[in-house]
Amino acid sequence: MKEEVQSAMRKIPSMDKLLVFPWVAVYESEIGRDAVKATITEVLDVYRKKIKANHDIAFDEEIVVRDVKKLLDLKSTSSFKKVINATGVIIHTNLGRSLLADEAIKAVNDIATCYNTLEYSVQEGTRGRRGDHVEWLLCRLTGAEAAIVVNNNAGAVVLALGALAKNKETIVSRGELVEIGGSFRIPDIMALSDTKLIEVGATNRTHLKDYSSAITNNTALLLKVHPSNYRIAGFTSVVPREELSALAHKHGIIFMEDVGSGMLIDTKEAGLTDEPTVRECLEAGSDLVTFSGDKLLGGPQIGAIVGSAEVIDKLRTYPLLRALRVDKMTLAAFEATLRLYLKGSYESIPTISMIFKKPEDLKKQAECFLNQLKSYFDSTKLRSVTAEVVNTIDTVGGGAFPLSELKGYAVAVRLPELGSTGKLLEMLRNASTPIITGASDDKILFHMRTLRPGDEEIIVKAFNEFLTIQPTHGE
Numbered sequence: 054m055k056e057e058v059q060s061a062m063r064k065i066p067s068m069d070k071l072l073v074f075p076w077v078a079v080y081e082s083e084i085g086r087d088a089v090k091a092t093i094t095e096v097l098d099v100y101r102k103k104i105k106a107n108h109d110i111a112f113d114e115e116i117v118v119r120d121v122k123k124l125l126d127l128k129s130t131s132s133f134k135k136v137i138n139a140t141g142v143i144i145h146t147n148l149g150r151s152l153l154a155d156e157a158i159k160a161v162n163d164i165a166t167c168y169n170t171l172e173y174s175v176q177e178g179t180r181g182r183r184g185d186h187v188e189w190l191l192c193r194l195t196g197a198e199a200a201i202v203v204n205n206n207a208g209a210v211v212l213a214l215g216a217l218a219k220n221k222e223t224i225v226s227r228g229e230l231v232e233i234g235g236s237f238r239i240p241d242i243m244a245l246s247d248t249k250l251i252e253v254g255a256t257n258r259t260h261l262k263d264y265s266s267a268i269t270n271n272t273a274l275l276l277k278v279h280p281s282n283y284r285i286a287g288f289t290s291v292v293p294r295e296e297l298s299a300l301a302h303k304h305g306i307i308f309m310e311d312v313g314s315g316m317l318i319d320t321k322e323a324g325l326t327d328e329p330t331v332r333e334c335l336e337a338g339s340d341l342v343t344f345s346g347d348k349l350l351g352g353p354q355i356g357a358i359v360g361s362a363e364v365i366d367k368l369r370t371y372p373l374l375r376a377l378r379v380d381k382m383t384l385a386a387f388e389a390t391l392r393l394y395l396k397g398s399y400e401s402i403p404t405i406s407m408i409f410k411k412p413e414d415l416k417k418q419a420e421c422f423l424n425q426l427k428s429y430f431d432s433t434k435l436r437s438v439t440a441e442v443v444n445t446i447d448t449v450g451g452g453a454f455p456l457s458e459l460k461g462y463a464v465a466v467r468l469p470e471l472g473s474t475g476k477l478l479e480m481l482r483n484a485s486t487p488i489i490t491g492a493s494d495d496k497i498l499f500h501m502r503t504l505r506p507g508d509e510e511i512i513v514k515a516f517n518e519f520l521t522i523q524p525t526h527g528e
């Protein structure tokens with residue numbers, strides 16, 4: 054047994070032997086000699102482990118070399134790269150949430166490559182405040198008295214709770230103790246901010262008297278959290294924000310709302326009705342509303358806090374604010390995005406324009422793409438291709454409107470000669486520009502709503518890459 058292990062170990066090529074291959078120099082120029090060596094070690098260690106666990110694995114030097122090159126290829130190119138989103142989920146958190154408008158990109162480019170007025174007032178020739186660039190815009194667009202921005206909405210909630218309710222009590226409905234995206238849990242955020250969580254009501258129903266009877270001399274805040282990615286249906290009851298704010302103000306405490314998505318415009322026209330706009334929250338009496346910049350708002354990652362000037366002033370002096378400071382590129386993108394709202398140019402904001410895409414236009418787009426795909430497949434040796442336009446339900450994503458369905462269109466494709474749908478999805482994911490999508494009924498679906506101009510050609514290219522790498526496959 055031991056001898057078998059030793060003889061298998063001897064089949065693993067040595068580091069020195071691998072380092073003299075001519076292709077090593079190419080990788081060295083990309084990532085340096087040390088990283089090349091570390092990568093080779095990583096692969097060789099996998100073989101050593103496998104042999105120890107199961108000594109009769111079959112391999113030869115050629116296979117080891119192939120694995121080494123595969124890992125070196127991966128490490129020599131950027132892993133953070135563009136993908137095609139054919140899922141029909143507009144605000145896809147794993148795929149980077151909102152895309153920036155052209156105006157925002159231009160602003161980022163100008164600011165990142167030039168010295169700028171980040172904290173400089175050209176009128177006075179003195180130091181300025183970085184928040185000045187966007188706070189007035191947020192006030193105009195939401196009707197708030199004051200605003201402040203931080204790194205993201207999770208940071209906004211931590212900051213507000215810490216500054217306003219540290220060592221005091223914060224009352225939240227049991228139905229709103231939500232977890233968003235796996236790492237943002239309301240009870241954990243409360244603990245982090247040193248505020249005592251007072252849960253009231255039941256999971257499905259909370260009444261005004263549940264809140265009022267929980268208020269003590271030590272209560273600092275009533276907090277309302279938008280349940281974002283989930284809804285309780287059936288026998289439910291939540292207290293309207295008007296009543297919560299009246300109750301809070303009667304007792305001289307603050308009513309704060311984490312609204313999540315930060316909608317600035319009305320989306321009822323698109324059939325999306327179960328999210329309030331930030332302005333609606335403030336008009337209903339919220340003292341403070343927090344929301345994300347890169348969800349429905351369609352800007353960069355940011356956390357916005359808007360509301361009463363008196364309350365926001367208390368946040369300005371809280372030391373955590375400095376740790377959650379917003380970067381100049383983000384501020385540039387955010388200012389440019391907010392200015393598009395001010396102008397009413399909503400269509401220039403990709404997230405908004407994707408939400409409002411008309412089904413008939415998506416159908417036309419799908420028919421065009423179908424023809425493009427068909428003529429490509431006709432030029433190949435593939436014989437049993439099925440491709441058709443189908444109806445789909447697209448989603449907003451990002452925890453917004455979980456129940457709202459956007460009527461869309463996709464091109465559905467079956468290519469049995471190339472393998473199962475699972476195999477095809479893997480092949481598309483591994484294309485030089487990865488194509489991310491899903492399957493239904495044994496067919497891969499390319500949703501039109503989330504494709505950007507030119508993506509159709511890239512998808513055809515991905516099929517072509519695969520067919521040229523495996524020219525004999527399926528024959």
Ligand SMILES: *Cc1c(COP(=O)(O)O)cnc(C)c1O
Nearest residue numbers: 205206207233279281313345452
């Ligand atoms: C998304 C969301 C958050 C987290 O926001 P980030 O910008 O991702 O930090 C917090 N609260 C609610 C209600 C959300 O929907």
